[in-house]
Amino acid sequence: MRIRPIARDDLDGLQALSQQAGVGFTSLPDNREFLAGKIEAAASAFEERTARDNRLYFFVLEDETDGELAGCCAIEGQVGHEVPFYHYRLGSLAHSSVQLDLHRTIDTLFLSSDHTGDTEVCSLFVRPEYRGEANRHLRNGALLSKARWLFIAEFRDSFPDKVLAEMRGLFDDNNRSPFWDSLGRHFFPMDFDEADRLTGLGQKSFIGELMPKFPIYTTFMPDEARDCIGQVHRHTRPALEMLKKEGLRWEGYIDIFDGGPTVEAYIDDVRAVRNSQCYRVEIDANAVDESVSRWLAATTTMLGFTAAWVGRAPRDENIVLTPAEARRLNVTTGDTLRLLET
Template sequence: MLVVRPIKPQDYAALYRCAVESGHGFTSLPVDEDLLRRRIARAQEAFAREQVSEPGDEGYLFVMEETDTGEVVGCSAIEAAVGLSDAFYHYRLGTVTHHSKELDIYNALETLTLCNDYTGFSELCTLFLREPFRKNMNGRVLSRFRMLFMAEFRNRFSEVAIAEMRGVSDENGQSPFWGWLQQHFFSMDFTQADYLTGIGEKTFVAELMPQLPIYVKLLPPEAQAVIGQVHDNTRPALKMLQSEGFRCRGYVDIFDAGPTVEAEVSNIKSVRESKRLPIKIGDVAKEQSRFIVCNTQVANFRAAQARLELADDHVVLDAKTAAALQVQNGDNVRFVTLTGAN
């Protein structure tokens, strides 16, 4: 059975393997031992904080584990509030107009402006599922359970959540958009810049990135073509988030120009449609619908997909799932239908 739980120090080797397998452009999971160990320690601190009145610098990092073997098969995370300790950069797409009444010429031109507009927002990030386990809706569970966690612990997160989508890059990790920036402003390749950002070394962005708005039409065609586009491997994740109500509001990544999507947490479909009820442990028929279900604990949080039998004032959960979620008769769980978002 696959269960999502908070990461532990002994999961380091599995997290490192996920970082290696995630490939280029996965900024939030760099192949760096010190940073990965620090992320694990930081997550432990976040889960250990019993009383949190408002979002701060907490980073909640989870793993998906096969309980029968103990194998970690993926990871997923939520940042409570980005940009509080490190600058959080984006390009904002905008429009400027040039108009000559005398010549009867009017041009509306798209621009890219460096900004920190998402500072303080919560972020869904670090979603990676290993290839052999990309089936049986496991990826959907590994992404959407975070919305149940935010629904259950609303005071730990901001009013708006964002997610950065990986932009277009080739099999060697080279980004057409970065190629233009590298040629004119930087002397490093995309993978190096992406890695430095991933480990928190962002000073070079403020020092070298053009500070004035960039006219999109001045970029080479191959760079223009990928602005707001996602990597092929990221399309399923983007589609899922869009079905939850996330939309791009004109912000893109400063390196690969991948889109950032956002949604008010209260309007996220899985948050809005989730329910919280006590459980009764018993037999559940195989024809019952599947749900994403989690307990209501922080440090001992658990989530999984399971079949539930719904009643007005409780849900019936089988004994194996109850044990995996670490709940007993009368304990509350939060749940949402697994097939409610496509």
């Protein structure tokens, strides 16, 4: 398995991924024209033909045995410059009566664009057959998640100070969002799926146009909806745990539609960015995999960026690869790889 930039001939594979991702995966709608545009935008980003504040770096997880796309992930260079980027910010308002000696603090939701200009890691999806500890394709989600940090570390000057990730919120057994039913549906004359679809297609201006500009008191919401605030979908929990291990934290921002948390960090504080280092490649046909240590390696060119697991730790300033690993990463003796111990 390896990570590589999406290519222009990956459209069929990307659409197949979008069809499996389903409702709630806003950034990957099943719309062929939109997906083709996303691929072209990514190609322009990797070829550095797009301004840095408008780049989309889109990667795919490729199964070398048959060339199938097993998953995807992406990095938005900076959000909110062309299309508004909205959240709710969870806050509080204090009320008091001196005469009656009564005090009350009430949670509120404020419409916010505070993350405008930040980097976003997004669109992480792994096909069901490539997930799970029992599956032979072990740690594919980790490969997708962590490869993005190696890319950011290698091209640090292309990114701003902060990074965020939006997490899918809670849905019930009927694939219904209690948060949406309590709040969003009162302001948008459409169902959740349609609002989700429009957002995925980049048509986000209606959010600012239709949502209330004043604080919303969460006490007016039913308990079922309030319980969704800052909580994640069961399928999103592994991704959230990986991000938390890298140092991203919830700071009170949630998704407009489903109430899922947005986690964030300063890029230079992210564990993988801080700890990854570069090593010189040596190829040895007799190299033996280590039983414990697992290392993630990534190339240092933007257009040819490739990431994959390698079976041994670096020694001094060198990393020894088998011929198969070198072919997977498309490197030769003397090249440079960025490595991260996981």
